[in-house]
Amino acid sequence: MKDVLGYRAKFGVLGPSTNTIVQPEFDDMRPAGVTNHYSRIVIEDANAVSNESFIAGTNLIDQGTEEAVRGVLTCAPDYLVMGMSAVTFYGGAKGAEAWKNRIESFSGLRISMGSESVAAALNAIGGIKKVAFLSPYFPVANKEVEHFFSDHGFETVRDIPLERPSWISIAETPFSLIRETVAKLNGDDVDAIIQVGTNLCMASLAPKLELELGKPVIAINTATYWHALRSFGIKDKVNGFGRLLEEF
Structure with a gap:
């Protein structure tokens, strides 16, 4: 028997309880027959x-992930999609792999996570x-992202941490500030621009910037959901979110 709505896939989605961007962005990318079931990591x-407090806060998210996984497993999802990103970059390629293995072992399911998804998108x-990237993080976390990209063969030319003053304020970042930041990152020496930080709303803006700049602009939520669909064998092209979901 198949789920009436999720007859192709039921995705369990994990995200911090303060995050208000992942759920609506993932739902907007959802093809027919795929359903998203959100479980909040309470912080x-x-x-x-x-x-210091940014790292401490993301460590709390990390510590709460397994409890949120336990909750979403009760709806019998087919696959897990990580709606948090910072912790998936920590420790470079080896740290990311260890984190992924831990959650897959705990859940018994395969997962897609931000760090791995962005690297896969760049390769696709x-x-x-x-590359150049922006984040809502503080500089210490940007260093972790740069380390991860370096391990995967990508040179970071420039990066800008927006240093948002709270978890909730990340979702309040205006598009005008994101545009200004992307303009500062862009240059002839950059092949692609990346946004990390899943509570920073950029999935709908990235394709517009791609057209304006004439180069890939990758929003992490788009990359993560694309990776989940393709890893689960769903090849549907989804319009409105840029080349990644439309062409690859």
């Missing part, structure tokens, strides 16, 4: 974030060597 809003598009 308090973090205020006056700093390098091809011809990308030098």
Whole structure:
């Protein structure tokens, strides 16, 4: 017997309880027959974030992931999609692989996560060597992202941490600020621009920027959902979110 709505796939989606962007963005990308079932990693809003408190806060997210997985497993999902990104970059390629193995072992399911998904997206598009990225993070976390990209063969030319003052304020970042930041990152020395931080709303803006700049602009939520669909064998092309979901 198949689920009436999720007859092709039921995705269990994990995200921090303060995150208000992942759920609607993933739902907007959902093909017919695929359903998303969100489980919240309960955390308090973090205020006056700093390098130290940012890392501490993301470690709390990490510690709460397994409990949220336990909750979503009760709906018998077919696959898990990680709607948090910072912790999936920590420790470079080896750290990311270890984190993935831990969650897959705990859940008994395969997963897609932000770090691996972005690397896969860059490789799928091809011809990308030098990147620039923005995040809502603090500099210490951007260093972890740069380390991960380096391990996967991508040189970070520039990066900008927006240093958002709380978890909730990440979702309040105006498109105008994101546009200004992308303009600062762009240059002839950059092959692609990447956005990390899943509570930063960019899935609908990225394709517009791709057309304007004439180069790949990858939003992490788009990359993660694309990776989940393709890893599960769903090849549908989804319009409105840029080349990744439309061509690959």
